Amino acid sequence: MLEGNSGNNNNNKNNFSASELKNSNSNDEIPNNKKKIILLVTDNIQHYQKQFNNYDITDYKITFINWSNILNFITNFDDVKRRNVEIIVLNISVTEYEKINILPITIKEIRKIFFYQKIFFILPSESMIEKVVSMEICTKEDIRIQPISVFDILDLIGTTKKKKRLDRLQLKDHGMSLYSSSDDKVNDAIRFLKIGIKNNETTLLLLSIDIEPSYLQSKMELHGLDMSKLQNDGLLNISYSEDWYLSFQKNIKKNIVTIDNEKVYLKWNNLIKQSLNNGRKGLRVFSMMDCFFEYGLFDELIDYGCIGPPKFNKPFLGFCAYEERHILQLSEDQIRKLVLTHSTIWI
Amino acid sequence: MTQIQDKSHNLGVYSSPQKKIEEGLGYLRIGFEEKNEAILMVTDELTKDEVRNSIVKKWKISPADETDLEKNGIINIKSPSEFYFESGIPDHDMIVKQYYNIVNKAIEKGKKGLRAFLDIRIFFERGYEKYIIEFEKSFLPLYDFPVIAICAYDLNDFEKLDHQSRKILFDHHNLHLKNNLFQNIFDDSSQLSLNEHICMYHEKKSQSSSVPITNSLLKYINEGLRQNQLCVYASIHNMKKDHPKTILSQISNLTDYQKEKNFIVVGKIDRYYISVISGDLKPFEDLKRQIFEKAILENKKEIRIVTDIPNLLFKNKHFDECVALEEWWNHTIEELNKKHGLNVSLLCTYHTNNFQNFPFKYHKYRINDNHSIVCNSEGIIHSKYFNSIITKKEERQ
Numbered sequence: 009m010l011e012g013n014s015g016n017n018n019n020n021k022n023n024f025s026a027s028e029l030k031n032s033n034s035n036d037e038i039p040n041n042k043k044k045i046i047l048l049v050t051d052n053i054q055h056y057q058k059q060f061n062n063y064d065i066t067d068y069k070i071t072f073i074n075w076s077n078i079l080n081f082i083t084n085f086d087d088v089k090r091r092n093v094e095i096i097v098l099n100i101s102v103t104e105y106e107k108i109n110i111l112p113i114t115i116k117e118i119r120k121i122f123f124y125q126k127i128f129f130i131l132p133s134e135s136m137i138e139k140v141v142s143m144e145i146c147t148k149e150d151i152r153i154q155p156i157s158v159f160d161i162l163d164l165i166g167t168t169k170k171k172k173r174l175d176r177l178q179l180k181d182h183g184m185s186l187y188s189s190s191d192d193k194v195n196d197a198i199r200f201l202k203i204g205i206k207n208n209e210t211t212l213l214l215l216s217i218d219i220e221p222s223y224l225q226s227k228m229e230l231h232g233l234d235m236s237k238l239q240n241d242g243l244l245n246i247s248y249s250e251d252w253y254l255s256f257q258k259n260i261k262k263n264i265v266t267i268d269n270e271k272v273y274l275k276w277n278n279l280i281k282q283s284l285n286n287g288r289k290g291l292r293v294f295s296m297m298d299c300f301f302e303y304g305l306f307d308e309l310i311d312y313g314c315i316g317p318p319k320f321n322k323p324f325l326g327f328c329a330y331e332e333r334h335i336l337q338l339s340e341d342q343i344r345k346l347v348l349t350h351s352t353i354w355i
Numbered sequence: 356m357t358q359i360q361d362k363s364h365n366l367g368v369y370s371s372p373q374k375k376i377e378e379g380l381g382y383l384r385i386g387f388e389e390k391n392e393a394i395l396m397v398t399d400e401l402t403k404d405e406v407r408n409s410i411v412k413k414w415k416i417s418p419a420d421e422t423d424l425e426k427n428g429i430i431n432i433k434s435p436s437e438f439y440f441e442s443g444i445p446d447h448d449m450i451v452k453q454y455y456n457i458v459n460k461a462i463e464k465g466k467k468g469l470r471a472f473l474d475i476r477i478f479f480e481r482g483y484e485k486y487i488i489e490f491e492k493s494f495l496p497l498y499d500f501p502v503i504a505i506c507a508y509d510l511n512d513f514e515k516l517d518h519q520s521r522k523i524l525f526d527h528h529n530l531h532l533k534n535n536l537f538q539n540i541f542d543d544s545s546q547l548s549l550n551e552h553i554c555m556y557h558e559k560k561s562q563s564s565s566v567p568i569t570n571s572l573l574k575y576i577n578e579g580l581r582q583n584q585l586c587v588y589a590s591i592h593n594m595k596k597d598h599p600k601t602i603l604s605q606i607s608n609l610t611d612y613q614k615e616k617n618f619i620v621v622g623k624i625d626r627y628y629i630s631v632i633s634g635d636l637k638p639f640e641d642l643k644r645q646i647f648e649k650a651i652l653e654n655k656k657e658i659r660i661v662t663d664i665p666n667l668l669f670k671n672k673h674f675d676e677c678v679a680l681e682e683w684w685n686h687t688i689e690e691l692n693k694k695h696g697l698n699v700s701l702l703c704t705y706h707t708n709n710f711q712n713f714p715f716k717y718h719k720y721r722i723n724d725n726h727s728i729v730c731n732s733e734g735i736i737h738s739k740y741f742n743s744i745i746t747k748k749e750e751r752q
Binding site: 062063064066067158159165167170171176343348351352353 | 591594595596597623625626628629631632633634667671673674675678713714717718720721724
């Protein structure tokens, strides 16, 4: 598993008397020289070698590089090996502020050789995350905090294979996510729409009342989307959440706001039918949920099960966008109910 | 019930109102029919008329006789608000005085003493948790007057008490009727039916702890092997070169041949983890097929599986993938049972340390919801899930 070690990794198996079930690929053992490579750049090679040598990673081997040797090492990497490199892990120890400051230059050099490989950063503390992210060389998701174990390396491998979160949503899913700003919400709504266009699904965007159509249109233009054309082609519908979900009745004394479930379900069903009749695969909805909080209707929404089931039995994908500040107002029990009515949850 | 002594102050903890009422009335009936005792029922789980009807129906006395017995102070039915909160707030002396009055009246009528069942729930409902602990503290485990009492606590309330309060309750009651609620489910394998999907939370001792085996987990595997079941160990720690050997060395009283036949260590476990993150459950489908083939080959009908892969997914915030895997296991357990008659019990171990903070604590609900039993490392069942377990067991019986 580990380059530069004795190669007796499997000896212990001779002493092992119980059955061993291997997975489907057990017969296609990958020879050591064909295994994918993880480059671990660290000044603490001995420590990690000693630790990782106790484990078997089936399809990968870890190659250790000292920071001082990194540029020389990767330049001399032969082509076959270079193609096998899948992940580069940069481990920065506590006192290496200088190393952090020159990270953008180092990354630029690494990128000359490794164009597409995923690069992860192991930092000594949480407090350094912002600094590294501000260098625009990675996102928060690419950062881990020390100490790391072989299980963290395993997780980095898995993470590189994971689809982006909005890409993971499918028809029949019921997802929810928290947002801290309207901008983030709108950006995700547009990504959501783009995936819908690619999948030949109709998209319905249900907006918070504070989002102006002109703002949405300009944002879409930045993503190369023509809002009017998409609407004319039947690929996009836009409405305000409060118009979609809420019923307003005027009484002598006060205005009464309610959720008319039957009416809402009827609207969903009509739009799903319309989408299918137009030759689309189904309906995907990005729904900003602010109006329920603005009108104090969240108890009703949760307690009467208006949110819907965690999985739909129709070609319908529901995605609920909540504001962080609203979720913080909920009781434990309300959050529990909310969580249990969604199948995909990003909080 | 037969262990309850005369003049004793006893503690009862109940998982549901039904259990509480059923046991309370049964206990009072013994006093009334066999011990010549007057009875006192304090509860609001049933109305007074409902209590009367239950007594008439089950104790084989006529409604008229029951009315007479109440008039004569032999049968006493009180609501908690009138018994404890007569003046709006609980008054220790007034409660004790009422108690003495009922006892004295019973003795006057030729009874040996009083047998009382006292529902405590109202103290928790009205925010008097501290008061009830102080109140209980004023009584010793044995009374100096002819009363036998059970103080009946709901499990949900009991669990809200801190360690010190519980200790006071244990110290000041003679017998603790815990109704198996605090028993280690791994101590008695008959409690663990097959086709269960168990979630066991345990504390991770230290970051460097490389052997995540708790005693309960070992008991669970050992018991399966003792019953000649097929046991499958799908731990992420199988990646560690000496881990399988360590596990085997901790499993007792088995020959190598028995281990070979009955105990399976899942190899190349890293591939399972990597696949599930990318939404691919194929390795698990293959594992299901291989377990099935092994079960057929070795003529096994019962299978126990232990896994901690969901725990690592959860720790690394792959929440949806973790839930998807747990749901897959649920379908698999059901499928192997319905299609092939195999009984599969799965034990998933999770570190409690992973559940404390945002956002982990919110996803805990999803994990719990996908298991039929949720317990701690000592096998003690989480109360919220106890009712569903009882219902399931009753359905099976």
